[in-house]
Amino acid sequence: MTEMxxxxxxxxxxxxxxxxxxxxxxxxxxxxxxxxxxxxxxAPVELAGIAVRRPDKHPELPQHLLTNDAAALVESxxxxxxxxxxxxxxxxxxxxxALRKGKSVVTANKALLAEYSAELFEAADSSGADLYFxxxxxxxxxxxxxxxxxxxxxxxxxxxxxxxxxxxxxxSAMDSTGAGYAETLDEASRLGYAEADPxxxxxxxxxxxxxxILASLAFHTRxxxxxxxxxxxxxxxxxxxxxxxALGRTVKLLSIxxxxxxxxxxxxxxxxxxxxxxxxxHPLANVGGAFNAVFVEADAAGSLMFYGQGAGGAPTASxxxxxLVAVARNRVVGGRGPRxxxxxxxxxxxxxxxxxxxxxxxxxxxxxxxxxxVAQVFAAHEVSIAAVRQRDRHDTASLVIVTHLAPDAALExxxxxxxxxxxxxxxxxxxxxxxxxx
Numbered sequence: 001m002t003e004m005x006x007x008x009x010x011x012x013x014x015x016x017x018x019x020x021x022x023x024x025x026x027x028x029x030x031x032x033x034x035x036x037x038x039x040x041x042x043a044p045v046e047l048a049g050i051a052v053r054r055p056d057k058h059p060e061l062p063q064h065l066l067t068n069d070a071a072a073l074v075e076s077x078x079x080x081x082x083x084x085x086x087x088x089x090x091x092x093x094x095x096x097x098a099l100r101k102g103k104s105v106v107t108a109n110k111a112l113l114a115e116y117s118a119e120l121f122e123a124a125d126s127s128g129a130d131l132y133f134x135x136x137x138x139x140x141x142x143x144x145x146x147x148x149x150x151x152x153x154x155x156x157x158x159x160x161x162x163x164x165x166x167x168x169x170x171x172s173a174m175d176s177t178g179a180g181y182a183e184t185l186d187e188a189s190r191l192g193y194a195e196a197d198p199x200x201x202x203x204x205x206x207x208x209x210x211x212x213i214l215a216s217l218a219f220h221t222r223x224x225x226x227x228x229x230x231x232x233x234x235x236x237x238x239x240x241x242x243x244x245x246a247l248g249r250t251v252k253l254l255s256i257x258x259x260x261x262x263x264x265x266x267x268x269x270x271x272x273x274x275x276x277x278x279x280x281x282h283p284l285a286n287v288g289g290a291f292n293a294v295f296v297e298a299d300a301a302g303s304l305m306f307y308g309q310g311a312g313g314a315p316t317a318s319x320x321x322x323x324l325v326a327v328a329r330n331r332v333v334g335g336r337g338p339r340x341x342x343x344x345x346x347x348x349x350x351x352x353x354x355x356x357x358x359x360x361x362x363x364x365x366x367x368x369x370x371x372x373x374v375a376q377v378f379a380a381h382e383v384s385i386a387a388v389r390q391r392d393r394h395d396t397a398s399l400v401i402v403t404h405l406a407p408d409a410a411l412e413x414x415x416x417x418x419x420x421x422x423x424x425x426x427x428x429x430x431x432x433x434x435x436x437x438x
Contacts, residue, residue: 012041012328013048015078015103017070017094018085019058022108022135023050025317026082027061030324037321041328049073074098080327082320083107092116099123099131104327106320108135114209114225117216121340130330130337132323137210138163138292140315141308142322147217147296148338154298156218158258160434161294162287163210165310166201167233167253169193171241171275172288175250180238193290203232204253207273211255214294215271218257220344223271229351231274240275240429243361243400247389249277250285254434260349268349277359278435285435352409357386357436359402360415361428366397370423374399377421381414382406396425402433 014030016023030037030047038044051070052058058066067073074081074094081098085091086109095105095112100123107113113120113136124131134144138161147156162168166188173184185202188194200206208228215223233253244251257271278285283305287293292310297303309315330336364370371390378385384404391398403411419427 011044011046012080012331013046013078014324015048015073015076015081015098016050017073017081017083017091019050019052019061020084021313022316022320023084024060025313026084026320026324029317029321037325037328040325042332043328045324045328048078049076070094071097074103075101078103079331080104080106080324082324083109084320085109086111088112088115092119095120096123099129100127102127102129104130104132104331106132106135106323106327108133108316108320110136110206110209110213111225114212117213118222118340118342125339128336130327132327132337133213134323135316135319137213138294138306139308139310139312140318141292141294141306141310142319143294143306144213144217146304146306147214148341151296151298151301152338152341154300156259156296156298158256158297159214159218159294160254160256160258160284160297161214161306162252162284162292163214163255163294163310164201164204164207164253165290165292166194166198167204167207168287168292169290170202171233171236171251171253174236174238174241175245178238178242181234181236202234204230204273207253207255211257211271211273214255215257215269216342218296219259219269219346220341221269221346221348222342223257223269223348227271227348229272229274229354233275236275236431237429239361240431243359243429244277244431247277247359247400247402248280249433250280251275251277251431252284252287254278254284256434259346260354268347270349270351270354272351272354274432276432276434278433282435352407352412354408355405356408356411357403357405357433358411358415359400359429359431359433360418361430362399362401362418362424363426363428364397364399365423365425366392366395367423370397371399373421373423374401374418377417378403378414381410381417383410383414398428 050065055066208230212223212225293307383406386404387402389400
């Protein structure tokens, strides 16, 4: 491995790939705060070039810095590449090229990191370059660095949080107004909280990429987006929200990463994204609008919560510049940032084997013995019932059952069997429950 050379007090030259909302803020702050950034980094930090698709569409930027040839900019005499384009190809090759040539990389590209972080870290290790990516998860919230560094000596057991502002805005609005999913999504689009194509957000792809990054860092294990069980929020109904309210809960789309211990004592990693009901007393329940929050549980540190703006130009640019100062300082003094930590190599547990809890709402016949028959089905699948709530309605009854922890596959099989019972008119809704004692 070749050691990265220092800049010995000379200017740290930065290539910026992409200049959308976040990139424009980064370029502005690099210029306006140049003196302060130089003082913090130990050397001037200079914007050497900006790669954009159409330079003529950016009259607000210094024209002599603009280019549409990102590959050439990466190959030029720069020390750090800041990537804010997103997506996989051709960005992956540009960043691999930069890292292999000893140029440090700062990126906010969650999709790329969730699939190819191992390859990127290997390229960084081969040259001694730095790879920083604080802005890839939860915008301005300092989250990844605490997981990588501050908690490196602790044993993290669970990371659970709201990491997608669009879905949190929609679910928060449904909770406060009683409106349905479709009309709330329309309102989110009108207000600019949802993209023209909201698929990545509402179907959970964005949160799954972030969950893969969080699980990898927290549990020192390589976890990719394809390892993450994913469900979106499009099936969450106004009646689900109302049922949660009646039980003192609210509905959130959570990324949940945790260590799971098997009956034989061996550990594995569970990583999943799906809607859950959580108690209104839980710290995550009061996170409203487009804000993000992540709850971390560790053996020694106990419970920690990180909260703030998870997206937007200025907040995300703050995280990017924090990384940029760190890598610039490393180049000035000859230091190196944290490397990949995947020594644990824990297996990823399939969703069916992951212990969860269910909230099941049923419409059943209003006659004696129905509850006993339903309870027998739960018992046959070795699923323990924690609470039951029943309400009569003319010739039918509403039956709500909350379970104890059980393998997700057993819970799913139980619901399927109940749906086939003659005394059950309809399985109205099924949702997992988090944040309560099992």
